[in-house]
Amino acid sequence: MLLITCPWCGPxxxxxxxxxxxxxxxxxxNPEDLSxxxxxEYVFYRDNxxxxxxxxWLHGIGCRRWFNVLRDTVTYEVLAAYRLxxxxxxxxxxxxxx
Amino acid sequence: xTAEPLPEHPDFLWRNPEPRSSYDVVIVxxxxxxxxxxxxxAENHGITNVAVLEKGWLAGGNMARNTTIIxxxxxxxxxxxxxxxxxxxxxxxxxxxxxxxxxSQRGVLNLAHTLQDVxxxxxxxxxxxxxxxxxxxxxxEEVAKVCPILNVSPRTRYPVLGGTFQxxxxxxxxxxxxxxxxxxxDALGVDLIQxxxxxxxxxxxxxxxxxxxxxxxxxxxxxxxxxxxxxxVLARLAGFRLPVQxxxxxxxxxxxxxxxxxxxxxxxxxxxxVSQAHKGELVMGAxxxxxxxxxxxxxxxxxxxxxxxAVELFPVFARAHVLRTWGGxxxxxxxxxxxxxxxxxxxxxxxxxxxxxxxxxxxxAGWTFAHTIATGAPHPLNAPFALxxxxxxxxxxxxxxxxxxx
Numbered sequence: 001m002l003l004i005t006c007p008w009c010g011p012x013x014x015x016x017x018x019x020x021x022x023x024x025x026x027x028x029x030n031p032e033d034l035s036x037x038x039x040x041e042y043v044f045y046r047d048n049x050x051x052x053x054x055x056x057w058l059h060g061i062g063c064r065r066w067f068n069v070l071r072d073t074v075t076y077e078v079l080a081a082y083r084l085x086x087x088x089x090x091x092x093x094x095x096x097x098x
Numbered sequence: 099x100t101a102e103p104l105p106e107h108p109d110f111l112w113r114n115p116e117p118r119s120s121y122d123v124v125i126v127x128x129x130x131x132x133x134x135x136x137x138x139x140a141e142n143h144g145i146t147n148v149a150v151l152e153k154g155w156l157a158g159g160n161m162a163r164n165t166t167i168i169x170x171x172x173x174x175x176x177x178x179x180x181x182x183x184x185x186x187x188x189x190x191x192x193x194x195x196x197x198x199x200x201x202s203q204r205g206v207l208n209l210a211h212t213l214q215d216v217x218x219x220x221x222x223x224x225x226x227x228x229x230x231x232x233x234x235x236x237x238x239e240e241v242a243k244v245c246p247i248l249n250v251s252p253r254t255r256y257p258v259l260g261g262t263f264q265x266x267x268x269x270x271x272x273x274x275x276x277x278x279x280x281x282x283x284d285a286l287g288v289d290l291i292q293x294x295x296x297x298x299x300x301x302x303x304x305x306x307x308x309x310x311x312x313x314x315x316x317x318x319x320x321x322x323x324x325x326x327x328x329x330x331v332l333a334r335l336a337g338f339r340l341p342v343q344x345x346x347x348x349x350x351x352x353x354x355x356x357x358x359x360x361x362x363x364x365x366x367x368x369x370x371x372v373s374q375a376h377k378g379e380l381v382m383g384a385x386x387x388x389x390x391x392x393x394x395x396x397x398x399x400x401x402x403x404x405x406x407x408a409v410e411l412f413p414v415f416a417r418a419h420v421l422r423t424w425g426g427x428x429x430x431x432x433x434x435x436x437x438x439x440x441x442x443x444x445x446x447x448x449x450x451x452x453x454x455x456x457x458x459x460x461x462x463a464g465w466t467f468a469h470t471i472a473t474g475a476p477h478p479l480n481a482p483f484a485l486x487x488x489x490x491x492x493x494x495x496x497x498x499x500x501x502x503x504x
Contacts, residue, residue: 001397002389015399019388021343040489044341044432048330050392073344074392
């Protein structure tokens, strides 16, 4: 089970949270100008990296606020957790075989 | 009911050749789908200058990690057509491949626990019948006749309000399916190459011309990707994106028991699915872990919830012990339907996005993917499952009939 640190509530078990997919996917600035292919990109295509991934989590059983997590999709190590108004943090220095 | 003995292994299953410098077709991934594709390329299209490349060992990925359930009771016409084609192929494959992989048509029950489940199930039975798929709606007392160990008491937290039943559905011995396909593909001249990881793609403009591997460069007229959870990684190496997300999916087996469980039971609502393997283990699965992952292991709370549901539905399981758990990586699409077809790269084809239900489709995935690779165009059965449906909006939304939350 993942141990995720909510920026407001501190470390809690994975079961308190709800997963929200990739972070930093902004709504299109000029939606009326988008082609069908660009809409498909926005609606259906998300990154699926093997390694560090910025994703959204909701602390549903706690403060009920959304925040972002930087997590390694291979080791499942939670590398950082940060508020939605904060930029994606720089990765900590690589350790092990990452 | 008696436990069936497992078939004897043939002495010789396949050669272990060195990769040649070029092939007409290279398939990436020697799981069920890759092997079935190679078999049908040779059998249906006469294309035998084929290599199937596998980074690990043959059928050691999701093919070794699934719960072996085969059924075709999907809602939409496109899905019913391809899964029913698969089921018809399953019915003839043991004879055709001359290998008894214990395909057992013991039926599948999909339980309903809410009024909405009931309405969805009754609707799906109607849709199935219109598509020539065998399906029945069973009331709780009829459910109990099909599977006497199932608790259909109204006093459970989520009582069984009925269920759909597909009598022709069942299970097959997954490893033996892979070996049967591998043996026959090998006999037809296909090179099955294990320990061979694709690390890059050779391209001439927008056309693929081969693959880079840890065992050298292999030229190919056409390349087919059948790598399940790693399809997104391969697509990125080839220079395009797929609308898939990779998730861990877990399953577990109990110790061996006398035959107690005569069919397959699935519950989308309380979320467990159970059958009893030929040897006697109770085989159980649950939903995917919510988050993306490539770690081939999942969260413990998923197992905990699935076991709680299993014990409530099957009180006799309370004293069974878990023997082992394992996880595979499944590639999930936004509409819970696969992608089988062309890609933005010429001569590069993809079969992916089967999510939690790829095993049942193995023969039809191979049949249609082989057709697509051999002719450069989709078979009528896989044409609706093209990548461009995410642009046109012609989705095939099978979240309901997928029966596993993803």
